[in-house]
Amino acid sequence: MPTTAPPPAPAVNDYGSVVHDLSREVMTAWMTQLQDAARSGAPSAYMMVSGNCVEILRCFDILPVFPEINALQLAIRKKALPYILKAEEIGYASDNCAYVKADIGYTLLEGVGENGLTPRPSLIVCNFVGCNVYIKWFEHCAEMLGVPLVMIDVPFVRQGEAVSTGDLHYVMAQLRGLIAACEELTGRKFDIDRLREIVGYSARAEAGWSRAKELCKSRPAPFDCYFDSINMMGPINALRGTKEAADFFDAAVAHYEVMAARGLGATDEEQFRVVFEGPPPYPYYRNFRNLFAAWKAVCVQSTYSTVGGTWEFGFRHDPARPLESIAEQMLLHNLCNRTMQERYRQIRRYVEEWEADALVIHSVKSCRLFSAGQGDMREYFTKELGVPTLMVESDLEDPRYYAEAQMKNRIDAFFESLQYKRLRGSSAEARPAFSEGVSDAVRRGR
Amino acid sequence: MNASRTTSVTTAEEIVRECRSLAELLPSQALARAQEGRPGLRGFGVFPVYAPQEIIHAAGLMPVGLFGAGAKLETTRADSRFQSFICSIARSTLELFLSGDLGRENGFEGAVFSSICDVARNLCSVAGRNAPGVYVEYLHLPQNAATPAAREYTRREFARFRDNLAGRVGRAIDDEAIRRSIALYNRVRELISDLYTQRQERPGSIRTADLFTVVLAGTCMMPEDFVPMAESLLAGVREHVPVPRDTVNVVLEGAFCEAPPIDLIDAIESAGCQIVEDDLAIGWRIFREDVPVEGDPVAALADAYLAGSAYTSVRHDSARPRTRGLLERVEASRADAVILASAKFCEPALFDYVLFRRALDERGIPHLKIEFEEKMWTFERLRNEIETFTESLLFD
Numbered sequence: 001m002p003t004t005a006p007p008p009a010p011a012v013n014d015y016g017s018v019v020h021d022l023s024r025e026v027m028t029a030w031m032t033q034l035q036d037a038a039r040s041g042a043p044s045a046y047m048m049v050s051g052n053c054v055e056i057l058r059c060f061d062i063l064p065v066f067p068e069i070n071a072l073q074l075a076i077r078k079k080a081l082p083y084i085l086k087a088e089e090i091g092y093a094s095d096n097c098a099y100v101k102a103d104i105g106y107t108l109l110e111g112v113g114e115n116g117l118t119p120r121p122s123l124i125v126c127n128f129v130g131c132n133v134y135i136k137w138f139e140h141c142a143e144m145l146g147v148p149l150v151m152i153d154v155p156f157v158r159q160g161e162a163v164s165t166g167d168l169h170y171v172m173a174q175l176r177g178l179i180a181a182c183e184e185l186t187g188r189k190f191d192i193d194r195l196r197e198i199v200g201y202s203a204r205a206e207a208g209w210s211r212a213k214e215l216c217k218s219r220p221a222p223f224d225c226y227f228d229s230i231n232m233m234g235p236i237n238a239l240r241g242t243k244e245a246a247d248f249f250d251a252a253v254a255h256y257e258v259m260a261a262r263g264l265g266a267t268d269e270e271q272f273r274v275v276f277e278g279p280p281p282y283p284y285y286r287n288f289r290n291l292f293a294a295w296k297a298v299c300v301q302s303t304y305s306t307v308g309g310t311w312e313f314g315f316r317h318d319p320a321r322p323l324e325s326i327a328e329q330m331l332l333h334n335l336c337n338r339t340m341q342e343r344y345r346q347i348r349r350y351v352e353e354w355e356a357d358a359l360v361i362h363s364v365k366s367c368r369l370f371s372a373g374q375g376d377m378r379e380y381f382t383k384e385l386g387v388p389t390l391m392v393e394s395d396l397e398d399p400r401y402y403a404e405a406q407m408k409n410r411i412d413a414f415f416e417s418l419q420y421k422r423l424r425g426s427s428a429e430a431r432p433a434f435s436e437g438v439s440d441a442v443r444r445g446r
Numbered sequence: 447m448n449a450s451r452t453t454s455v456t457t458a459e460e461i462v463r464e465c466r467s468l469a470e471l472l473p474s475q476a477l478a479r480a481q482e483g484r485p486g487l488r489g490f491g492v493f494p495v496y497a498p499q500e501i502i503h504a505a506g507l508m509p510v511g512l513f514g515a516g517a518k519l520e521t522t523r524a525d526s527r528f529q530s531f532i533c534s535i536a537r538s539t540l541e542l543f544l545s546g547d548l549g550r551e552n553g554f555e556g557a558v559f560s561s562i563c564d565v566a567r568n569l570c571s572v573a574g575r576n577a578p579g580v581y582v583e584y585l586h587l588p589q590n591a592a593t594p595a596a597r598e599y600t601r602r603e604f605a606r607f608r609d610n611l612a613g614r615v616g617r618a619i620d621d622e623a624i625r626r627s628i629a630l631y632n633r634v635r636e637l638i639s640d641l642y643t644q645r646q647e648r649p650g651s652i653r654t655a656d657l658f659t660v661v662l663a664g665t666c667m668m669p670e671d672f673v674p675m676a677e678s679l680l681a682g683v684r685e686h687v688p689v690p691r692d693t694v695n696v697v698l699e700g701a702f703c704e705a706p707p708i709d710l711i712d713a714i715e716s717a718g719c720q721i722v723e724d725d726l727a728i729g730w731r732i733f734r735e736d737v738p739v740e741g742d743p744v745a746a747l748a749d750a751y752l753a754g755s756a757y758t759s760v761r762h763d764s765a766r767p768r769t770r771g772l773l774e775r776v777e778a779s780r781a782d783a784v785i786l787a788s789a790k791f792c793e794p795a796l797f798d799y800v801l802f803r804r805a806l807d808e809r810g811i812p813h814l815k816i817e818f819e820e821k822m823w824t825f826e827r828l829r830n831e832i833e834t835f836t837e838s839l840l841f842d
């Protein structure tokens with residue numbers, strides 16, 4: 001079992017790596033569980049990351065398996081392409097989400113089941129939260145693996161911040177259906193007190209994740225909320241509801257608190273604070289990061305880190321209302337189930353409250369949930385709010401869409417112009433500092 | 447006898463010609479045409495695949511199908527909002543909003559989108575932002591018919607739509623009005639279904655390009671006008687004696703949202719295929735039986751959607767999987783092959799292709815995959831491809 005307490009006091013130059021190591025420890029433990037389950041056949045279930053109800057699976061000791069995380073790991077280890085090609089061979093189009101293709105290719109090439117690294121699931125739970133591709137993906141898995149599929153249809157948010165009682169009842173009825181399916185699968189009775197305990201762990205982890213993000217308001221930000229946030233997205237999304245995840249966040253926050261107090265940042269001299277929109281190009285994660293690091297640009301907030309939940313705006317799972325709060329989280333408190341306009345509002349808050357200098361949109365071909373309409377987003381932020389915005393394109397999974405030289409040119413040109421404007425701004429005495437100027441523009445746009 | 451047949455045929459041709467000119471209009475122009483004799487009539491856009499037209503009609507509005515407008519209008523501003531890897535209907539529909547075609551000054555009260563795919567969902571939001579003052583509604587149609595809660599959910603969702611729409615037009619939409627609209631649309635669907643039956647049972651009695659033109663025209667005219675027109679067309683089609691052709695009977699599947707160019711349908715048929723079933727504009731003819739006109743009409747529509755609608759690529763239904771639906775469609779229409787035609791970049795169709803292909807291969811049913819987009823002017827290459835496919839089936 002991972003050791004998560006107490007945090008070592010950071011040495012001046014080990015920032016970043018402490019939380020990274022802790023994260024790797026808890027994630028490796030989970031992956032070992034997956035491998036064990038692949039051999040033993042212990043009950044497991046497929047589930048999607050965004051706005052999920054993993055707490056219910058945990059209540060029955062059903063091991064959650066996340067094909068999205070599988071796809072992500074294949075990409076970041078630069079192993080995705082052969083699987084993508086395999087999927088294309090059986091008919092997937094070059095325009096289909098490559099997360100699906102990598103995972104399906106992996107499934108077909110015996111990565112799933114006894115001989116692979118992930119178990120053949122006993123159940124496929126499709127938490128349809130925002131992304132319609134989820135439905136297709138899990139329909140395909142169910143058909144190809146011959147495993148029963150439980151659908152949880154979560155109505156998309158269509159009236160701002162309100163969840164209607166009708167939607168809540170609909171989701172809760174389906175959660176009860178899932179509970180019944182889990183009872184049948186495991187032969188165990190549902191224990192609400194166990195669920196309360198699990199939900200309590202979720203809330204603790206959420207509070208930690210939220211606090212960590214809050215700390216990125218400090219200058220310099222103690223971690224990069226895009227590139228480093230992956231260290232926290234693993235535990236919050238794959239391990240939420242476990243004591244290990246809750247402890248991990250306690251440790252991570254303690255570490256970042258110390259860093260913020262000592263004025264230590266993700267980079268030595270933070271020059272630019274940016275907000276990131278869209279998933280990263282996992283096949284070239286490090287290269288892409290370096291292009292920003294070269295400008296000492298740090299991401300202080302990102303929308304991608306909220307696919308699982310928008311915890312920084314206050315929502316927590318509630319042990320006093322376990323099922324209801326699970327349903328509310330699925331419906332309202334995650335990025336995927338919200339409209340583009342809600343996302344614009346979210347980004348705008350990030351720019352204002354985290355005092356960012358610019359917005360960077362990474363538009364990915366695979367994920368239309370994120371990218372369809374991002375041109376309009378750029379229009380809104382540059383023209384209506386006056387926030388400098390850079391839009392670059394590649395993919396989150398398919399390495400064939402990453403063009404390094406072109407990417408570098410665009411990023412360099414963008415930061416050069418930011419720097420130029422900043423120099424010009426500081427030479428004119430009466431003008432506010434650049435980032436204040438942006439915040440002013442944002443406020444004026446209100 | 448001969449003379450009367452000639453008259454009917456001419457009439458059918460005239461009707462198709464009239465429908466073609468209607469289907470080529472922009473929504474605002476189609477509405478203007480419906481306003482002749484109905485001053486003050488307002489319109490309401492319906493993005494595919496399905497929305498309860500009956501409720502819109504009962505609000506005194508004309509439901510207008512939005513099937514893409516790329517060939518009818520220059521997309522200028524919308525191109526920068528949606529990237530090049532997004533289907534054309536998203537861009538052209540946004541252009542309709544940006545250009546004001548679907549605006550209040552053109553007589554539109556708003557438009558409705560539903561949860562068919564990630565693109566449509568974002569489009570709804572972006573369109574709403576760019577068309578201030580236009581009422582843009584989003585329906586989350588159920589994806590889980592297996593839960594008993596789906597019935598109540600769907601009824602509530604349709605009732606929410608009714609209430610929002612009523613608030614917008616400033617008057618209640620009562621049950622009686624919805625029942626009348628249901629009865630009218632039942633008749634519309636019955637007529638279309640009769641035309642489909644004619645095409646299937648008497649191949650050549652109506653060409654699919656014509657049938658599709660008429661169905662499309664039906665989505666941009668008042669149903670009251672469609673009914674008598676379709677009745678005369680049906681009479682003409684019934685009388686028409688088709689010339690037998692050596693063709694391959696095919697099911698056309700995958701064009702449930704963005705409409706393929708009519709010339710593409712033409713190309714398929716002139717390349718030796720007889721389309722005997724399809725999912726073109728399926729949302730406008732989705733119910734397999736009449737929707738009851740007794741009792742709670744909103745509940746009746748909800749129940750019909752959940753239990754009595756045709757399968758589509760944009761809906762999960764565990765009790766009636768799509769692959770089985772397609773195989774049944776092939777069998778019922780006694781088709782020899784399937785043409786899987788999807789709009790370029792259409793993810794639901796592209797995903798379904800994988801399972802469809804698998805199911806068809808397992809049963810040895812030949813199939814061909816093609817893609818189309820709005821701004822498509824030449825069909826030569828496609829025609830060749832289809833000819834090769836047809837010939838391989840006819841002569842092997």
Ligand code: SF4
Nearest residue numbers: 097099131133367368
């Ligand atoms: S479309 Fe985006 S959110 Fe959906 S499965 Fe693919 S990567 Fe994930």
Ligand code: SF4
Nearest residue numbers: 533563703704792793
């Ligand atoms: S054509 Fe396909 S991808 Fe485009 S809006 Fe329609 S269903 Fe969605």
